[in-house]
Amino acid sequence: MKRKVVVAFFAILLGMGFSFLPIQSVKAESVTSGYFVDVSARSAEVYNSSGDALGKSEPENSCWVLGRTTTFDGKDYYQIGNDEYLSSSDSYMYRDRPEVIRVETDEDVPVYNHDFVESSCVALAPGTYWYSDRVITTPDGMPFVRVATDEYVGMWNVIQQSFTEK
Structure with a gap:
């Protein structure tokens, strides 16, 4: 009985201690919702917010949730962690x-x-059906949908048959 009282006392004390921790507010516009980053180079150098290399890299085909996009020296960088960025190159x-x-x-x-x-050895035949899982856009905003690993077609050449929401 005594042990239960001591455990309950410490649980209440611990709960009260957490109530005094500071609250951190995060601005919603600081996160680009729904976008991801895919590493296309064999090994992608990671940079900080000043554009300095951090001495570590990420492997090819690794995917990251995009935090925000920033520009250093005219090149876009994608935030993948706390003060960690990948180059658009x-x-x-x-x-x-x-x-x-x-x-x-x-x-x-x-x-x-x-x-x-454009690929010189691959094309999609008329009337064929394909599963697509992602969309990328050109700097001008033209959408392309993925039909295979690193193979995309212009969205204006296809029509949607069914959409699956995740």
Whole structure:
């Protein structure tokens, strides 16, 4: 009985102690909601908010939640941690968009990589269906949907058949 009273006393004391901890407010606009960063280089150097290399790197194809985007010396950097950024030269930004699409055109549709360079050996046939899980956009805002690893097609060439919300 005595032990239960002592445990209850410490539990109450501990609960009261947590109530005096400071509250930290976070601004909602400081986080870019729904965007992610994929490392496209073999090894991506990590930088701080001043643009200095931190001496560590992230592996190819690792994905990170995007905190915010900033620019150093005319180049975009993506925040992946507390004062940790990846260069847009080594990574790219995307948004999840799981859906089934159908090629709408009457001719083959060109396929591009994440840098928007057209592939000379791959194209999508007319009327075919594909599963797509993410969308990227050009600097001008043109959307491309992913149909395979690092293979994207212009969204204007396909129509959505079904959309799956995560």
